[in-house]
Amino acid sequence: MAYRNYRKKQQNDSAMTIRVVCAIVFVLFSWCWTYYFQRDLLTMAQHVLSHGLTHYNRLAGAVVITVVLLILQNLVHKISRLNKSFYALTFFPSMLFLGMLTNITPDPEGGITHDFPGWLAVILLIVWGGVSYVATKLQELDDDPNPNILSRSMWVNLLIMVFMMMTTAGIANTNAVFHYRMRAERCLLDGDYDGALSAGKESLECDETLVMLRMQALARKDALGEKLFEYKVCGTSKTILPTNDSICPLLLYPAERMYKFIGAIPAHKMEPMHYLKLVQRKDSVPRKVVTDYLLSGYLIDKEIDTFAREVKKYYPMNDSLPKHYSEAMVLYTHLRSKPVTVYHNTVMDEDYDNFRDLRNKYPNKMEQKGKVEEEYFGTYWYYYWYE
DSSP states (O other): HHHHHEEEEEEOHHHHHHHHHHHHHHHHHHHHHHHHHHIHHHHHHHHHHTSSSSOOOOOHHHHHHHHHHHHHHHHHHHOOOOGOOOOGGGGGGHHHHHHTOOOEOOTTSSSOOOOSHHHHHHHHHHHHHHHHHHHHHGGGGGGOOSTTTSSSHHHHHHHHHHHHHHHHHHHHHOHHHHHHHHHHHHHHHHHHHHHHHTTTTTSOOOOOHHHHHHHHHHTTTTOOOHHHSSOOOOOOOGGSSSSSSSOOSSSSSHHHHHHHHHTTSSSSOOOOHHHHHHHHHOOOHHHHHHHHHHHHHHTTTTTHHHHHHHHHHHHHSSTTHHHHHHHHHHHHHOOSSSSSSSOOOHHHHHHHHHHHHHHOOOOOOOHHHHHHHHBTBHHHHHHHHHH
């Protein structure tokens, strides 16, 4: 009798150890998932669903979501009676719900939608139910009373938890560029322009909307001419402002704030460059902002002849010229046999000569691009020749 009681106590201790460890793993995962990784997505979702009337609180949101999912898991445990070796399976509905909660993508109308179909969720729950039923039969045969953290049952549960976390990540929206965009929009909304610029800065992935958001942040820091090409730039001048239908609608940051900053709200859909030229004629707008947008648009389109004609109207052709404008003028002076404006900058001329020497050193185009990227990514020269 004493031996049976001791063995039962060991089994109970083992089951409790597994429950505590699985709960800790789930809480840590759910917390990090909602508080850190999906913070901007959840902020956007609440903003869109409430039409901007409420604001997502990341701390309260992470706590509420985690607690609700733990309650759901406890209900599943009481119903399924899964224990010990297969206890982790009781977290599956919570993990599934967490994945579906963060499976949010924008729709063309400026709202949000879910990519993960409901019917597939039902199928997964049915499969999980079948697996759980078999597991309840198998756990009766389990003979692993060892209560320590290195037991076989513990590792089986941890492997199940890892698999379910991967399932959650597979269901949710983990698109890196979309997350960069949401972070940039949130930071712009809060007036944190450095934060907006840091979103995805080290990544070479981008889309036109992210470039537009970065341009807005740089313009508000008066740094378009200095830093635009230090970031990955894609798209054309048709996507530098949301004045037409060339880019995805903004979900957090109101387009009206961009127009107010530039100086006028467009009366109808039009190309960004046309809009900027119209606004430039008004006396009441911040001319430097509009000018830098126009000049940046020419550079993005690689229209260096137009740029060379226009830049001298607004900037003195000396060493005070912003970095990218200076790079573009050095490039233009070297490429054109009869330039409309000759521009020289001792340091930059020497740097451009080194740039050309590096290109000529590697005739293989792929190798050449890689070597030049290591040294000159972040310059207009690299963008002009390789992007």
